[in-house]
Structure formats: C-alpha cells, structure tokens
Amino acid sequence: MKVLLTGFDPFGGESVNPAFEAIKLLPSTIAGAEIVYVEIPTEFKKSAPAVEAAIKEHNPDIVINVGQAGGRSCVTVEKVGINLADARIPDNAGDQPLDEPLQADGPTGYFATIPVNAMVQNVRAHGLPCHVSFTAGTYVCNCVMYNVLHMCATKYTNIRAGFIHVPYACDQVVDKANGMASMPLETIAKSLEYCVEAVVNNTEDVKETMGTTH
Amino acid sequence: MKVLLTGFDPFGGESVNPAFEAIKLLPSTIAGAEIVYVEIPTEFKKSAPAVEAAIKEHNPDIVINVGQAGGRSCVTVEKVGINLADARIPDNAGDQPLDEPLQADGPTGYFATIPVNAMVQNVRAHGLPCHVSFTAGTYVCNCVMYNVLHMCATKYTNIRAGFIHVPYACDQVVDKANGMASMPLETIAKSLEYCVEAVVNNTEDVKETMGTTH
Amino acid sequence: MKVLLTGFDPFGGESVNPAFEAIKLLPSTIAGAEIVYVEIPTEFKKSAPAVEAAIKEHNPDIVINVGQAGGRSCVTVEKVGINLADARIPDNAGDQPLDEPLQADGPTGYFATIPVNAMVQNVRAHGLPCHVSFTAGTYVCNCVMYNVLHMCATKYTNIRAGFIHVPYACDQVVDKANGMASMPLETIAKSLEYCVEAVVNNTEDVKETMGTTH
Amino acid sequence: MKVLLTGFDPFGGESVNPAFEAIKLLPSTIAGAEIVYVEIPTEFKKSAPAVEAAIKEHNPDIVINVGQAGGRSCVTVEKVGINLADARIPDNAGDQPLDEPLQADGPTGYFATIPVNAMVQNVRAHGLPCHVSFTAGTYVCNCVMYNVLHMCATKYTNIRAGFIHVPYACDQVVDKANGMASMPLETIAKSLEYCVEAVVNNTEDVKETMGTTH
Numbered sequence: 001m002k003v004l005l006t007g008f009d010p011f012g013g014e015s016v017n018p019a020f021e022a023i024k025l026l027p028s029t030i031a032g033a034e035i036v037y038v039e040i041p042t043e044f045k046k047s048a049p050a051v052e053a054a055i056k057e058h059n060p061d062i063v064i065n066v067g068q069a070g071g072r073s074c075v076t077v078e079k080v081g082i083n084l085a086d087a088r089i090p091d092n093a094g095d096q097p098l099d100e101p102l103q104a105d106g107p108t109g110y111f112a113t114i115p116v117n118a119m120v121q122n123v124r125a126h127g128l129p130c131h132v133s134f135t136a137g138t139y140v141c142n143c144v145m146y147n148v149l150h151m152c153a154t155k156y157t158n159i160r161a162g163f164i165h166v167p168y169a170c171d172q173v174v175d176k177a178n179g180m181a182s183m184p185l186e187t188i189a190k191s192l193e194y195c196v197e198a199v200v201n202n203t204e205d206v207k208e209t210m211g212t213t214h
Numbered sequence: 215m216k217v218l219l220t221g222f223d224p225f226g227g228e229s230v231n232p233a234f235e236a237i238k239l240l241p242s243t244i245a246g247a248e249i250v251y252v253e254i255p256t257e258f259k260k261s262a263p264a265v266e267a268a269i270k271e272h273n274p275d276i277v278i279n280v281g282q283a284g285g286r287s288c289v290t291v292e293k294v295g296i297n298l299a300d301a302r303i304p305d306n307a308g309d310q311p312l313d314e315p316l317q318a319d320g321p322t323g324y325f326a327t328i329p330v331n332a333m334v335q336n337v338r339a340h341g342l343p344c345h346v347s348f349t350a351g352t353y354v355c356n357c358v359m360y361n362v363l364h365m366c367a368t369k370y371t372n373i374r375a376g377f378i379h380v381p382y383a384c385d386q387v388v389d390k391a392n393g394m395a396s397m398p399l400e401t402i403a404k405s406l407e408y409c410v411e412a413v414v415n416n417t418e419d420v421k422e423t424m425g426t427t428h
Numbered sequence: 429m430k431v432l433l434t435g436f437d438p439f440g441g442e443s444v445n446p447a448f449e450a451i452k453l454l455p456s457t458i459a460g461a462e463i464v465y466v467e468i469p470t471e472f473k474k475s476a477p478a479v480e481a482a483i484k485e486h487n488p489d490i491v492i493n494v495g496q497a498g499g500r501s502c503v504t505v506e507k508v509g510i511n512l513a514d515a516r517i518p519d520n521a522g523d524q525p526l527d528e529p530l531q532a533d534g535p536t537g538y539f540a541t542i543p544v545n546a547m548v549q550n551v552r553a554h555g556l557p558c559h560v561s562f563t564a565g566t567y568v569c570n571c572v573m574y575n576v577l578h579m580c581a582t583k584y585t586n587i588r589a590g591f592i593h594v595p596y597a598c599d600q601v602v603d604k605a606n607g608m609a610s611m612p613l614e615t616i617a618k619s620l621e622y623c624v625e626a627v628v629n630n631t632e633d634v635k636e637t638m639g640t641t642h
Numbered sequence: 643m644k645v646l647l648t649g650f651d652p653f654g655g656e657s658v659n660p661a662f663e664a665i666k667l668l669p670s671t672i673a674g675a676e677i678v679y680v681e682i683p684t685e686f687k688k689s690a691p692a693v694e695a696a697i698k699e700h701n702p703d704i705v706i707n708v709g710q711a712g713g714r715s716c717v718t719v720e721k722v723g724i725n726l727a728d729a730r731i732p733d734n735a736g737d738q739p740l741d742e743p744l745q746a747d748g749p750t751g752y753f754a755t756i757p758v759n760a761m762v763q764n765v766r767a768h769g770l771p772c773h774v775s776f777t778a779g780t781y782v783c784n785c786v787m788y789n790v791l792h793m794c795a796t797k798y799t800n801i802r803a804g805f806i807h808v809p810y811a812c813d814q815v816v817d818k819a820n821g822m823a824s825m826p827l828e829t830i831a832k833s834l835e836y837c838v839e840a841v842v843n844n845t846e847d848v849k850e851t852m853g854t855t856h
Contacts, residue, residue, distance in 0.1 A: 170770050
C-alpha cells in the first residue's frame with residue numbers, strides 16, 4: 001500500500017508551512033505502507049493539478065492533503081470539502097476568488113473517503129488531542145480537499161482521500177499575540193503518523209461520535 | 215411575500231431557547247413581507263416534519279430556521295448543511311444518531327438558497343457584528359437545515375431557505391464560566407430582523423468575501 | 429452621596445471609547461446618589477491628575493474609573509491595581525514606559541475599596557454576565573486604578589475607589605476578526621448602573637466566591 | 643548556586659499535575675546551578691509550610707514554584723502574587739476560603755524577585771511561546787506565590803523567588819472539549835529549563851515590554 005501526502009508552501013506572511021515541515025519528519029513506512037510526499041503551491045489554480053501530477057507519478061492507494069490552520073490548538077481531520085472558493089486574502093499567485101464554485105458542475109460537497117473517526121480515535125489513543133472538523137474553510141485548503149475528492153470520485157476511483165489541518169508550529173507564534181495556540185513540529189508529525197496508521201488499518205470508519213452541536 | 219421563521223424548543227439543559235425567544239420579538243412585517251413563525255422540537259426525527267407542516271399551513275416564499283449556537287459571540291448565517299447526523303448529546307426525544315446520513319440517497323450538502331453574504335452585510339451595516347459560518351454542526355440544527363433545503367430542492371422548489379445561528383442570551387450565561395459569550399435578546403432580534411430584510415430585498419447574493427482560510 | 433465616574437478618550441486606533449460613551453448614557457442619579465462624570469486622557473502622565481482635578485471640583489464620595497478592555501465579553505470589575513507601567517503600545521501622548529513603577533515609593537498593589545463582589549452579584553441578578561478580574565493590565569487603565577487608589581489611601585481617605593473594564597461596543601467589532609466579543613452600548617451602560625447601585629448600597633463587600641484557579 | 647523547584651500534587655479531578663511531571667524531566671544542573679525539587683500539596687494551609695521545610699532542608703538561592711493553569715496554551719511566568727484567597731473549588735484538604743487575606747498584616751501584593759522578562763525572552767529565543775501573566779488567580783497557586791515571596795521578604799532575604807504556570811499536558815485534554823489547549827510534557831519541561839537558565843544568568847531583569855493593555 002502506498003500513501004501520498006502533500007503539504008503546502010508557506011502563505012499569509014509565514015516563512016514556513018508546518019504542514020510540509022511535519023510531513024518531512026514522517027518515517028518512510030507507516031503500518032507497512034510506503035509514504036511518499038510532495039510540496040504543492042498555495043494557489044487555487046495550481047494546487048489540485050500538482051496533486052494530480054503526483055498521483056500519476058506515484059500511483060498511490062491513499063491521498064492525504066495536509067494544510068495549516070493557524071489558531072487551532074491540535075491536529076484536526078476534515079470531514080467535508082465544499083464547492084466554494086472565497087478568499088479573504090490573495091493566494092500565492094495573487095488570485096482571490098470571491099464566492100465562486102470550484103467545479104461548475106460539481107456537487108455541493110464531498111465527504112472524506114478516509115476514516116476520519118478512526119483517525120481521531122487513534123491519535124487520542126496515543127495521548128494527543130485531536131478532533132474532527134466540519135469545515136476546511138473556503139481558501140486553498142478546502143479547494144484542494146474538494147478538488148482531490150472530485151478527482152477521486154470521477155477519475156481515480158480506487159484512491160481514498162481526505163484532508164488534515166495542523167496548528168501553527170511553536171516557533172511561528174513566538175511573535176504573535178500572547179496565547180496563540182501552537183504545537184511542536186514533532187508532535188504534529190506524531191499526530192499525522194497516527195492518522196495515517198488509522199487510514200492504513202481501517203477500510204471502514206468506526207462508529208464513535210465526533211460531532212458538534214454547532 | 216411571506217417569511218416563515220422557526221425556532222427550536224430548549225435543549226442541552228437550558229430552560230429557554232434564545233432562537234425562539236428572539237423570533238417572538240420580531241415585528242409582524244419586515245421590508246413589506248409578512249412574518250410568521252412556529253416553534254419546532256429539538257429532535258432529529260420530528261423537526262423537519264414540523265417545518266413541512268408549517269410550510270403547508272402558511273405557504274411561505276422564504277423559510278429561515280433559527281437555532282442556538284451556545285458559545286458563539288454574534289449571529290451567524292450558515293452557508294451549508296451536510297448529510298450527516300452525529301449527536302454528541304441525545305436530542306429531546308432521547309435519540310442520538312452516530313455518524314449517519316440524514317437522507318440515504320441525498321447529496322453530501324446543500325448551500326443555503328438565501329443570500330448569506332447580503333444578510334451579513336446588512337447586519338453589519340447597522341453596527342452589529344455578524345459573519346457567515348461554514349458549519350452548522352452535526353446536531354439537530356444541521357439536520358433541519360439540510361432536510362429543509364432537501365425538501366425545497368425536491369418538493370417546494372419556489373421556496374428559498376437557510377439557517378441562522380444565534381448566541382446564548384445574556385441571562386443564560388450568568389451562571390456559566392466567566393467570559394462565556396452572549397448577546398441581549400433584543401440585539402439578537404435586531405440582527406435577525408436585518409437578516410430577514412436582506413433576504414426579502416435580495417434575490418441574488420452580493421459578491422463580498424465572507425470566507426475563512428480554515 | 430456623590431459618585432464620580434471617569435471614562436477615557438479613544439486609544440489604540442479606535443474612534444470612540446465605549447467606556448465614556450456608556451457613562452454618558454447613565455441616569456443623573458442611581459440609588460439616590462448623584463452621578464457626575466468626566467472624560468480623561470489615555471495618557472500615563474495626565475490621567476490620574478485629571479481624576480484628581482475632578483475630585484477637587486466635585487468632592488465625590490466614590491470614584492469609579494471605567495476603561496475599555498477590547499476582547500472581553502462582558503463588564504468586569506477589577507480587584508487590584510499594581511505598581512507597574514509597561515506599555516505594549518504608546519499612550520495618546522506618545523509615552524511608552526517599560527517595566528517601570530508608577531509610584532517610586534508606592535506599595536506593590538492596592539485592592540479596590542469598592543465592593544467588587546457585590547457589584548458583580550448585582551449585575552448578574554439583573555440577568556447580565558459580569559465577573560471580577562484580577563488584572564487590569566499594565567497600561568493606562570491600571571495606571572489610573574493604582575494611582576487613584578494611592579491618592580485615596582494617602583490624601584482623600586474618605587473616598588472609596590475602583591475600576592471597571594467594559595467590552596468593545598458592537599459597532600467597534602464589525603470590521604474586526606469574526607467572533608470578536610462585544611456588547612451593545614446600552615447593555616454596557618445597564619451593567620455600569622447596576623455596579624454603581626451596588627457600590628452605593630454596600631459599604632461592606634459580600635462573601636461570595638468570585639475567584640479563579642489561575 | 644542552587645535552585646529549588648516545587649510542583650503541586652494533582653487537583654480539580656486530574657490524575658496528574660503537569661507541573662510536577664515536567665519538573666521531574668529537568669536535568670540535575672542548569673547553567674551550572676544545581677536543581678532540587680519537591681512535590682507540595684494543593685492545600686491553602688500546608689503548601690507554603692511545605693516550601694519552607696524544603697528551603698530549610700536545601701538552603702537554595704532561588705525558589706520557583708510551578709503550578710498548572712489548565713486552559714492556557716503555553717508556559718507563563720507570573721509577575722505578581724496578591725494577598726487574597728478566594729477558592730472557586732475546595733482545595734485537596736477540603737478548605738475553601740472566600741475572599742480572605744493570606745496574611746492578615748501582609749501587603750496587598752509582591753512582585754516576583756526573579757527576572758520574569760528575561761525568562762520569557764529566553765524561552766522565546768528557543769522558539770517556544772511564553773508570556774508574562776499578571777494574575778496567578780486566587781487559588782493555591784497564588785497562595786504559594788504570595789506566601790513564599792512574603793517569607794523571602796521577611797525571613798529568607800537572600801532568596802529570589804517566583805511562580806511559573808504551565809498548561810495541561812496533552813494527555814490531560816484528550817477527553818476534554820475539542821480545542822482545549824495543551825502542551826507536550828517535554829515541551830513544558832524545555833520551557834521550564836529555559837526559564838531557570840535565565841534566572842541563573844540574570845540578577846537584574848531586562849527592559850522589554852511584556853505588558854498588556856488590560
């Protein structure tokens with residue numbers, strides 16, 4: 001089994017992206033599955049094509065895109081990507097789509113096809129906080145999540161896919177407002193490793209409430 | 215034009231639901247449109263049928279369901295409902311669905327068909343905070359939002375619909391943890407009024423970024 | 429009985445200060461006590477002298493200084509002022525003291541001599557959130573609190589004094605980050621009124637825990 | 643040079659106290675200073691006497707008490723202890739003082755005599771978030787901070803002292819609300835080590851704003 005992980009290049013004024021930095025710390029195999037990874041641009045137009053190029057090159061069974069969610073306090077596994085691009089800040093190419101669909105004829109949303117509950121459960125079983133998130137936002141992270149799930153639903157139907165958001169790394173918040181959440185890069189990487197392990201080991205998701213009242 | 219508003223009965227140990235209390239403070243007409251409202255149960259099974267019964271009785275042009283999002287600091291307009299029921303706590307009938315679809319053959323999500331950006335813009339224009347939310351959770355609020363949009367997509371195609379979340383009313387948080395967010399009921403009602411006004415006055419939504427990076 | 433209230437002029441890029449705006453909404457008498465108020469500058473050097481000038485002019489029994497605590501979600505009553513000036517941003521005169529004492533020979537701190545627990549209790553009894561705060565920061569708010577308590581301990585020993593922080597008014601946060609806390613000016617004013625009422629009616633404070641574990 | 647560190651036993655329903663767990667991970671010398679540590683009870687009456695017993699046994703130059711501040715996102719160095727005991731929950735002996743002084747004839751507050759700015763600066767220089775806190779609360783943490791500073795001001799005048807608060811360890815928040823802040827125990831220990839290093843290396847504090855507007 002082969003798992004393709006992707007991380008974005010830095011955006012929003014940051015000099016690193018903890019998603020890609022953490023991915024680089026992962027072992028070369030997890031639960032017997034081979035791990036390959038690529039960096040992709042934080043751009044609405046080029047990000048999903050960059051994932052598709054990596055799919056063609058590596059022929060993975062599983063694709064997990066990873067992005068930064070600055071301000072969240074732990075790794076979160078996204079449940080759903082939506083057909084919406086609405087950029088509060090320009091992307092790294094200067095594009096700033098406003099309230100536009102990502103796929104003119106695409107469905108409103110796609111659920112992740114990786115087992116999000118089992119992933120969260122496995123991270124927690126190792127003593128680290130983790131939870132399911134029900135919004136990946138409306139920026140490039142959601143764009144890649146939605147577009148990759150669309151791609152897998154229509155062209156690469158054997159691939160399971162999904163998205164993980166990671167917090168700021170500790171050194172990113174040293175100069176930010178007091179109390180801004182962060183996590184050591186090594187802890188982010190461990191969380192990702194337990195997520196991947198659960199994906200490799202679970203074809204079906206587990207029944208355990210990860211829901212929110214709002 | 216006629217607008218049907220619904221509010222839930224209290225849940226989660228609260229003795230009132232600020233959604234319904236605020237609705238009762240609204241004027242009988244807004245921007246020339248007639249306002250009617252009903253209370254619906256905080257139950258996965260009975261909530262959407264209660265809305266449908268009110269649709270049949272009142273024959274509205276617009277349906278807006280309103281619910282409590284305890285902990286949020288202002289009124290938020292929901293962009294999307296998803297085909298998922300995952301209850302952290304039992305509903306008022308004791309049901310607690312875990313990671314189940316709301317409609318076995320329904321699409322993954324529905325976008326609100328009311329102009330969410332224009333609604334937020336109008337509340338803000340009156341000096342009150344407001345923002346678009348991209349998750350209505352996985353409890354009864356999302357259940358009603360999704361099911362009513364499904365109903366309107368399949369059976370009541372002339373009706374525009376959507377969902378608004380309101381904060382705790384002030385008196386609900388007096389005994390909660392220091393710093394818990396709340397809003398006076400009158401301010402919640404004013405926010406709702408400006409939302410409804412924007413729905414009545416805007417068939418198309420406005421282009422203004424209300425997005426989030428995550 | 430006469431109560432002197434003070435509010436600051438705007439600072440930190442704001443065009444209004446909700447403290448002074450709310451004070452202007454108060455009735456001319458509360459619980460039989462006459463209310464007088466003055467605006468004071470957000471300056472380390474001139475703020476306490478401005479309060480002293482008003483004390484000399486009005487000869488009050490009670491002095492309550494009120495300031496903005498942007499980001500807090502409700503009115504908070506300060507328990508203690510400390511002998512420290514440490515300015516993250518320059519004050520309105522351009523002064524920016526770093527880790528300096530306010531009074532070279534002053535004690536480390538002064539507790540408010542108004543009944544903070546009774547004040548919070550009375551606001552809550554009217555259905556509004558309120559809590560005691562154990563830090564007024566290290567900026568001009570703390571400067572005035574400490575210096576006025578010092579003045580009352582050494583020169584105006586019949587005057588009881590203290591400090592109240594108020595949240596942003598709603599219209600101040602319309603353009604800030606989604607979810608920033610605020611309160612309608614009228615609700616802030618009501619909270620202040622109940623605070624003043626409790627000061628007038630309680631010479632001694634009540635025993636009720638308002639404490640925090642940290 | 644010898645540094646005495648203290649950590650509390652668990653309280654508030656927790657099975658561990660990350661303060662003491664992190665202290666146990668520290669090296670036996672930091673910046674050439676010998677490190678000794680003791681566990682003290684989370685009790686208003688017995689905690690400061692336990693510190694004094696350790697002072698008599700170890701004859702330290704520096705005393706740093708460390709406690710848990712559940713909900714904070716990083717290590718914080720306390721600037722001031724206040725003469726107030728006000729317990730929201732009973733301590734581990736069942737005592738619950740309400741709005742009482744810690745020392746009947748003690749001053750209102752004591753500033754830490756360790757260089758809090760230099761400590762925060764050193765942690766940040768190693769890429770970890772840290773900030774000064776201006777309230778240690780009104781529970782046993784503040785009780786120990788105030789009483790130890792009182793003891794050092796009156797009886798052990800050669801000893802410099804202060805207090806550090808640490809976040810929940812990661813495994814403490816796995817079952818708490820989504821998004822609750824935490825830090826790996828190793829990262830807490832590293833932060834404490836950099837704090838101690840700065841205390842050993844700086845007799846005087848550095849001038850750098852660590853202040854807050856409120």
